[in-house]
Amino acid sequence: MTSLTIDNVSLSFGGVRAVQNLSFDVKAGEVFAIIGPNGAGKTSVFNIITRVFAPSSGRILVDGQDITAVSRHRIVGYGIARTFQNIELFEGATVLENLMLGRHRFAHAGFVHELLGSRKTRRFAAEARAKVEDVIELLELAPHRNSPVAGLPYGVRKVVELARALTTEPKLLLLDEPASGLNPEETHDLAFWIDDIRSDLGITVLMVEHDMSLVSEVADRVLCMNQGQQLALGTATHVQSDPAVVAAYLGT
Amino acid sequence: MRFHYDTSYLDQSRLLRYPRDKLLYGALFGVLALIPFLLPRYYVGEITYLFILSIASLGLMVLTGFTGQVSLGHAAFVAIGAYAHTYLLTLGVPFAVSAFGACSLAALIGFCIGLPAIRVSGLYLAMVTLAFSIVVEHVLGRWTSVTGGYSGLTVPSPVIFGVNLGGLVPFYFLCLTFLAVTVLLLHNLLSDRTGRAFIGVRDSEAAASGLGIWTAGYKVLAFVVSAFVMGLAGVLMAHKVQYLTPEGFGLIQSMEFVLMVVIGGLGSLRGAIFGAVLIGLLPTAISKLKPMLPSVVSGQFGLETFLFGLILALFVLFEPGGINARWIKLKALLQTFPLYRKDTYKRGRTYMKSERYR
Numbered sequence: 001m002t003s004l005t006i007d008n009v010s011l012s013f014g015g016v017r018a019v020q021n022l023s024f025d026v027k028a029g030e031v032f033a034i035i036g037p038n039g040a041g042k043t044s045v046f047n048i049i050t051r052v053f054a055p056s057s058g059r060i061l062v063d064g065q066d067i068t069a070v071s072r073h074r075i076v077g078y079g080i081a082r083t084f085q086n087i088e089l090f091e092g093a094t095v096l097e098n099l100m101l102g103r104h105r106f107a108h109a110g111f112v113h114e115l116l117g118s119r120k121t122r123r124f125a126a127e128a129r130a131k132v133e134d135v136i137e138l139l140e141l142a143p144h145r146n147s148p149v150a151g152l153p154y155g156v157r158k159v160v161e162l163a164r165a166l167t168t169e170p171k172l173l174l175l176d177e178p179a180s181g182l183n184p185e186e187t188h189d190l191a192f193w194i195d196d197i198r199s200d201l202g203i204t205v206l207m208v209e210h211d212m213s214l215v216s217e218v219a220d221r222v223l224c225m226n227q228g229q230q231l232a233l234g235t236a237t238h239v240q241s242d243p244a245v246v247a248a249y250l251g252t
Numbered sequence: 253m254r255f256h257y258d259t260s261y262l263d264q265s266r267l268l269r270y271p272r273d274k275l276l277y278g279a280l281f282g283v284l285a286l287i288p289f290l291l292p293r294y295y296v297g298e299i300t301y302l303f304i305l306s307i308a309s310l311g312l313m314v315l316t317g318f319t320g321q322v323s324l325g326h327a328a329f330v331a332i333g334a335y336a337h338t339y340l341l342t343l344g345v346p347f348a349v350s351a352f353g354a355c356s357l358a359a360l361i362g363f364c365i366g367l368p369a370i371r372v373s374g375l376y377l378a379m380v381t382l383a384f385s386i387v388v389e390h391v392l393g394r395w396t397s398v399t400g401g402y403s404g405l406t407v408p409s410p411v412i413f414g415v416n417l418g419g420l421v422p423f424y425f426l427c428l429t430f431l432a433v434t435v436l437l438l439h440n441l442l443s444d445r446t447g448r449a450f451i452g453v454r455d456s457e458a459a460a461s462g463l464g465i466w467t468a469g470y471k472v473l474a475f476v477v478s479a480f481v482m483g484l485a486g487v488l489m490a491h492k493v494q495y496l497t498p499e500g501f502g503l504i505q506s507m508e509f510v511l512m513v514v515i516g517g518l519g520s521l522r523g524a525i526f527g528a529v530l531i532g533l534l535p536t537a538i539s540k541l542k543p544m545l546p547s548v549v550s551g552q553f554g555l556e557t558f559l560f561g562l563i564l565a566l567f568v569l570f571e572p573g574g575i576n577a578r579w580i581k582l583k584a585l586l587q588t589f590p591l592y593r594k595d596t597y598k599r600g601r602t603y604m605k606s607e608r609y610r
Contacts, residue, residue, distance in 0.1 A: 050462055076464035088462075090455035092519055093448070096264075101448050105464035108445050117440035122262055125444060129261035146256070146264075168463060 003028045009058030018044040020228040031205045033219035041228040042208040079171030083161045102167030103128035175207035288421040302532045303427040304488045309512040309528035311481030317518040319474040320454035325385025329479045331501035332358045333486020355483035362479020366472035392498035404497040407490045517574025526575040
């Protein structure tokens with residue numbers, strides 16, 4: 001379980017202020033949703049947390065550790081995994097290879113062992129595969145295990161991306177619009193999975209989502225952003241009835 | 253039809269998984285072992301040359317096929333391997349040490365060329381490598397005390413543990429051994445963690461770094477491994493041509509390597525070898541065909557270059573996956589015979605590639 005603290009974070013690209021003095025906490029074991037109109041800065045928050053962008057000011061803390069200056073590929077070592085709004089899978093690889101890549105950060109035999117295909121390498125490969133199979137079972141991906149990603153339907157690709165994030169054994173999972181493009185049935189499955197991920201695997205979930213039915217079903221708390229700023233924070237029903245939120249969505 | 257029945261997690265990565273594979277590869281090696289005793293000397297030499305080209309093609313495949321970095325100057329690494337090896341041999345260094353030293357030097361220079369690759373990619377990286385290749389060619393031409401300049405450099409025979417392997421047949425087997433070892437080691441490397449990381453860097457840097465892959469490091473590593481293998485090809489090439497001149501490692505040679513990996517099929521070691529064999533045989537095939545063609549055609553200057561271009565264009569248009577993709581389809585056709593559908597390998601459209609950031 002992990003807790004995330006966003007402490008007075010701002011991000012600007014020249015004159016464009018994508019995020020302005022944003023502060024919020026995600027408690028351990030919580031499902032926290034960020035909503036807001038297009039261009040509100042939701043994905044920018046994700047990109048700040050995963051160090052794609054360095055914030056102009058402010059700090060990001062995970063379990064009390066400051067990760068504001070950690071390099072991008074080390075973020076996963078703090079137990080943070082993410083999915084992308086526009087699916088970022090490894091198109092030229094199979095589902096299995098995609099998931100095995102999620103095991104990259106764990107112990108390995110080393111370059112020379114790999115080159116020689118030593119017994120040690122094979123042991124590590126089998127261990128990684130066993131962990132990957134657990135995730136395949138959880139998300140019911142077995143029929144697609146050896147399919148190339150490039151040929152899969154959209155809904156399955158979304159699940160594969162979620163699975164890949166899970167194979168890194170995260171403590172905090174960032175889901176960027178997990179339900180976009182899914183049909184109601186798939187969204188319903190997703191709601192169950194998110195609940196399982198939180199309660200069975202003990203993973204804190206932070207998600208950006210537009211589908212309010214999903215948000216109100218799974219999220220404990222909701223943050224509404226507009227123009228890089230916090231508009232409202234609270235339970236789904238509380239945020240939805242906030243006059244400022246209604247104004248932001250419908251216009252004034 | 254073949255159904256995969258795995259009894260262990262490692263089954264899929266086993267090298268010769270089915271009895272048929274063992275049989276076919278055994279037969280292949282049997283044929284390759286008999287060739288020098290059955291075919292005329294000219295063809296033995298040609299096939300030796302194909303082995304060397306295959307090693308070079310594998311070297312570039314690691315870089316272009318697996319990490320998606322294009323290099324238009326890879327012949328320069330072959331040149332570095334060839335010249336360094338020859339220089340060390342003339343100093344009296346034993347073959348094994350000299351070969352390893354030459355490959356390591358190529359790898360070291362590969363490391364230096366890999367550094368800009370962290371920042372630039374695509375067309376710009378192609379420009380960097382192109383410039384590098386031109387620089388190397390000029391250095392080789394001017395640094396006469398080491399390279400003999402444009403007048404050339406004679407290569408001593410390969411002597412390993414006191415045995416001269418410079419003869420046609422021994423050298424054939426030397427090259428075959430090096431090729432087999434290269435394929436085996438690269439297969440191990442690329443089917444495991446490092447290879448997957450390479451593919452990760454190629455297909456989505458954003459996702460790769462999110463999974464903890466140090467993209468910059470792997471890009472440079474790919475250059476190092478690739479340059480080392482190119483260096484090995486250079487070592488063997490030196491003994492094959494026996495006389496080195498800088499012109500032998502120019503832009504045309506680099507282009508041929510690129511053609512090999514593209515036509516062979518990016519992202520597969522088998523493809524690299526297919527490509528090398530096709531491109532390597534083409535000049536011979538053209539010269540055999542020439543007498544049959546009307547003199548208006550055969551007399552034309554640049555017929556080879558034209559055919560190279562034509563074949564590349566046709567492959568890019570009709571089979572972007574290269575010979576390897578064709579091979580896989582053919583295999584599927586044979587395995588599933590009456591049930592094969594023409595559209596099995598037709599891919600759906602790719603979704604939402606627009607807003608990629610890196």
